[in-house]
Amino acid sequence: MVVLKTSTPPVPSGNKVNNGFPYSNGAIKPHFTPSLNSFINLDQGDPEVFAPYWRKKSEECTVVIKGSDLMSYMSDMTNVCWFMLPELRDAIRRLHHVVGNASAGMDKHIVVGTGSTQLFQAALFALSRSSDPSNHNPINVVAAAPYYSEYQDEVEVLRSGLYRWGGDARVYDKNEEYIEVVTAPNNPCGSIRRAVAMARSEGDELGKLIHDFAYYWPQYTPITEEYDHDVMLFTFSKCTGHAGSRIGWAIVKDIEVARKMTRFIQMSSIGVSKESQIRVAKIIGVICDSYQKIGSSLQSDDLFFEHSKRMLRERWDKLRAVVDKSNIFSLDKYPKNYCNFTRQNSETYPAFAWIKCCGAIEDCESYLRSLKVYSRGGKRFGVDGKYARVSLLCRDEVFNEFLTRISNARLQV
Amino acid sequence: MVVLKTSTPPVPSGNKVNNGFPYSNGAIKPHFTPSLNSFINLDQGDPEVFAPYWRKKSEECTVVIKGSDLMSYMSDMTNVCWFMLPELRDAIRRLHHVVGNASAGMDKHIVVGTGSTQLFQAALFALSRSSDPSNHNPINVVAAAPYYSEYQDEVEVLRSGLYRWGGDARVYDKNEEYIEVVTAPNNPCGSIRRAVAMARSEGDELGKLIHDFAYYWPQYTPITEEYDHDVMLFTFSKCTGHAGSRIGWAIVKDIEVARKMTRFIQMSSIGVSKESQIRVAKIIGVICDSYQKIGSSLQSDDLFFEHSKRMLRERWDKLRAVVDKSNIFSLDKYPKNYCNFTRQNSETYPAFAWIKCCGAIEDCESYLRSLKVYSRGGKRFGVDGKYARVSLLCRDEVFNEFLTRISNARLQV
Known part of the structure; x- marks a missing residue:
């Protein structure tokens, strides 16, 4: 049976967390700029990393909806899914x-x-x-x-x-x-x-x-x-x-x-x-x-999937470099495979890092919280608390601050 | 226990009806023009009656949404309803x-x-x-x-x-x-x-x-x-x-x-x-x-609620005139009340007519179907099948065709 939970980390200074989607009185706003004292929220996977691309394409993707457009419940009564346009x-x-x-x-x-x-x-x-x-x-x-x-x-x-x-x-x-x-x-x-x-x-x-x-x-x-x-x-x-x-x-x-x-x-x-x-x-x-217009003047970085893959690959490269030097965190490797779409061999660059804490740290989510990073602990995913899931889809400055925080963390050996 | 129903009327010529929202291979398109041979669908309350008003206001109500707008899951993390703008x-x-x-x-x-x-x-x-x-x-x-x-x-x-x-x-x-x-x-x-x-x-x-x-x-x-x-x-x-x-x-x-x-x-x-x-x-x-700009040049019929009330009142007046002459159908009267908003005494002009069939007709929905009008029978609302609900929010030509059909129906006495 499910119980209404306020499961994810207790937030300081009177903030409440609503099972992954926190509402607060100021500390965890979506567009805050991280400072040394603020928590950074990598619990949810809000896909902010793609926003700069869409800002470049903003005009091209604009829709204009007039007052009398799209008023009916129905869309296509000949289709099983009659409300789909x-x-x-x-x-x-x-x-x-x-x-x-x-x-x-x-x-x-x-x-x-x-x-x-x-x-x-x-x-x-x-x-x-x-x-x-x-x-x-x-x-x-x-x-x-x-x-x-x-x-x-x-x-x-x-x-x-x-x-x-x-x-x-x-x-x-x-x-x-x-x-x-x-x-x-x-x-x-x-x-x-x-x-x-x-x-x-x-x-x-x-x-x-x-x-x-x-x-x-x-x-x-x-x-x-x-x-x-x-x-x-x-x-x-x-x-x-x-x-x-x-x-x-x-x-x-x-x-x-x-x-x-x-x-x-x-x-x-x-x-x-x-x-x-x-x-x-x-x-x-x-x-x-x-x-489908390829052969035109579009550069690879103008193409959404190529651009986004580069963004994620860069983040993964930076994250792996930090984790390789860490005596606290570890990450699995993913196999390389041929991609029929990009026609290149490539690794997987997941939206989330699935981080494992080493040694005596039994609760990775709590440990990350001690670094003022919200993540989602392994138990929520049906496994060991030594794991935590960290979103890599955040904005650049948040991601970089995350790297700084985990770089600075060292276990005393 | 609920069972998936295909409850509302069986539609001729191979059409299927999906519990109130029919999908068909052509006969009941939302924007068909009724002819003598076509069914008219007054089962759902698709509020088409208001569309002409919004066509007049179409430009004023236009929204322009750019490619990078409104991308986040979140809206206002200080509010309980954090996804509400x-x-x-x-x-x-x-x-x-x-x-x-x-x-x-x-x-x-x-x-x-x-x-x-x-x-x-x-x-x-x-x-x-x-x-x-x-x-x-x-x-x-x-x-x-x-x-x-x-x-x-x-x-x-x-x-x-x-x-x-x-x-x-x-x-x-x-x-x-x-x-x-x-x-x-x-x-x-x-x-x-x-x-x-x-x-x-x-x-x-x-x-x-x-x-x-x-x-x-x-x-x-x-x-x-x-x-x-x-x-x-x-x-x-x-x-x-x-x-x-x-x-x-x-x-x-x-x-x-x-x-x-x-x-x-x-x-x-x-x-x-x-x-x-x-x-x-x-x-x-x-x-x-x-x-809030009243006192400006806006006529009463430029105001949404006044305009819409007039539309509904006219429909109700026409419908009551037809029903008064009918020996098949009857409608309840609604009391007049003072409206604090319009500052007038007024009847209720509901979105649906709740029609009762007289005499020997035990199934109003079936009877209306024999007139090629889809409605929703009383049993669906927990009462007698002598009642049926008919939407009055349809387009003008559909409403007028409905009036014609029920005007022409007479019980042989």
Whole structure:
């Protein structure tokens, strides 16, 4: 059962933290400039690192919405997802075609959601036995640890009779139906994942899969494959950094699953903001144009994914240099892979660093807090407190201050 | 328990209807022009009647959103509802001050949601014992019949262990905790409501209230009172007709309730579209300016609420004239009341007509369907099938075609 938590670190000077999203009376404003005395917040993954790129493209991506535009609940009544603007559906198909990360052709159904958070819950509803009133066995929802810290809360928040949290997929051994959430690259640790519970029960049809591909974009990881799974979730927040728009989408094979997901979103919020939909369609169009116009005068750094990958690679290079000299922190290495999109071999540059504390430090989150850095501890992800997740998507000055703070930290040997 | 329904009328020629929101292969497009052979859809309340007004104000209400605007998850970390733009919060307070329909001063907390649908569920979460893991008694959610057709589905969709549907508030007599939803003016029937289950149990503290004030705006009903209840829900969809924006808000007295509602929306969708928030703030600003600049050259019909009230009054006058001559249909009368906003005595002009079929016709929805009119039958609202709800917010040509169809219908005596 979920309890309202104020779980993340107690903040000094009367500030409160609301389970990851702190509200304060001044100390942790999103646009503060860090000083020696202020906390820096690397708990959430607010994707500020991409903002300078979009400032350069600001005019090109501008949308103008008039007073009488986009007023109806409905968008396209011939489509299963009747509240999705056709412009957005087409833009999403085009983006996947350009990037090559997922199969989103005309044989697939696209369902738009208020972020992929809403779509995750819509998928749980659609894959559970929601249409069978006589069923009283909630389906187990599992994910391999370390798993995204919010899955468990999102599954448990309403104490649903349709589904329940089943814990770590690696140790799941019930002879009951389950849904495995596969996050690739994984949040928090950046590893490339495949289903694990599924693999054990192959052929027994007890398992269903949700693939959360929030970070399967070229800036974070090589695009090694055009995925074609039953239910694949994406979010614009992590694709381009436009988190305020709250736009996610699912690519769904089975029309009945798409229909049930749509029905869930109807009951949850009667659709999805059209202003956000039209803006996201516009920005995706600008990105796709920039790639499809290649041979034009665009430099590689004018291209969103190349620019963003360079930003993340530079941060990872700096972070690894600091960690290599540290006797406190360590980081895993990621394998190199050929990226079909950039046509280069490349490492993974995850949005988060999954930092392990060495030696006697048992609680990495608390240790980082002693350095006035908010992070999210391993226990939230179903593993050891020696780990903590640190966002690398912050602004430059915050990232640099973070490096300074961890550089200065030394264990007395 | 809720089952996925395809409940509303079976549509000819292969069309399917998705529990009120039909998707079709052509016959029920939102902007079709009715012909003798086409169905007209008055099942949903898509507020198209207000669009011509906003076309006149289109330039004045235009928002321009640049590529790098509104990118963060966060808006105002000093506020309980940390994802709400301060511009929207201030606009909402100003609007209630101008209209005088609800107390929204600085002592109240505003929580923004993806439509009031999401806020209704956030309020259920906040008023249930969600923070007590040892509680296994779901709270009963009741509403006086006829009640809004979606409440029951929204309560039951996930088979929550926190709350369950308790049916008609008028006959609720359990000695258990409950939440009563008070919809005023009521959807479907337009009557002004006060709590009824609450009244019986006064003082025993078993009951909590949610006031759904979606239609408590001057175009629909006289503003007789500045309400000041614990949890009051509003939606921009019905206030101005901008349903595609999916913006609702709650005015909440207790900070802990506001905090839990915010937490629910965080887990449901990590906030609310900022594009929609900024646009709604702009449009509210234009409305409030038009009233606060009075004495200027604005004619009454340039003012949104006056214009919209005239539109609805004209429709009601025409509808009553037709129904008065009918031997099939009847409509209730609404009392006149003094409106503090318009400073006139006025009837209620609800967004929906709650039509009763006379005599031998037991199923009003089916009868209307035989006239090729989609409506929503009384059983969906917890009452007799002799009633059906018909949207009066459609476009002029659809409304006029509806009048023609019901004028031509006569029972053979």
